Amino acid sequence: MLPGWGVANSPARPLLCSTPPGIVAFNGQRCRTLRNFALGALKEFGLGTRTIEDRVLEEAPCLLGEFQDSVGAPFDPRRLLDNAVSNVMCSVVFENRYGYEDPEFLRLLDLFNDNFCIMSSR
Known part of the structure; x- marks a missing residue:
């Protein structure tokens, strides 16, 4: 299995794909930005x-x-x-x-x- 963004385009799961898109199963630049923000916030904790x-x-x-x-x-x-x-x-x-x-x-x-x-x- 590929690490990180190599598996970012995995099949959709209803729990993870909601409107508006979240940080777990959304792809693209917006997703990357949201994930980086979330990881930064968690690191502060x-x-x-x-x-x-x-x-x-x-x-x-x-x-x-x-x-x-x-x-x-x-x-x-x-x-x-x-x-x-x-x-x-x-x-x-x-x-x-x-x-x-x-x-x-x-x-x-x-x-x-x-x-x-x-x-x-x-």
């Missing part, structure tokens, strides 16, 4: 630095604790993993993490997942 690693290391014991709380009972780890990844992103962007049982955080994750399902079914 710590992407590509040890800061991200520190935040992952901060979240890992919380996730492990949630796994340990469910010992002996069947559970679906997807929800916990979604929470952990979202918490890492929130701690980078907002400098705040949320508890796995925080109702506002869970509602936002549900809304995001619902939106993802709706957009991918087009």
Whole structure:
């Protein structure tokens, strides 16, 4: 597989191709400019630095604790993993993490997942 722009003209996916075009699956100079802007903004938040690693290391014991709380009972780890990844992103962007049982955080994750399902079914 070719790296970078060599695969930029891949087939369209309804979730990624919306109006107005986003930064994920749009081609051309505008896309390149938007991607560069987004990467620059993410780098300011710590992407590509040890800061991200520190935040992952901060979240890992919380996730492990949630796994340990469910010992002996069947559970679906997807929800916990979604929470952990979202918490890492929130701690980078907002400098705040949320508890796995925080109702506002869970509602936002549900809304995001619902939106993802709706957009991918087009």
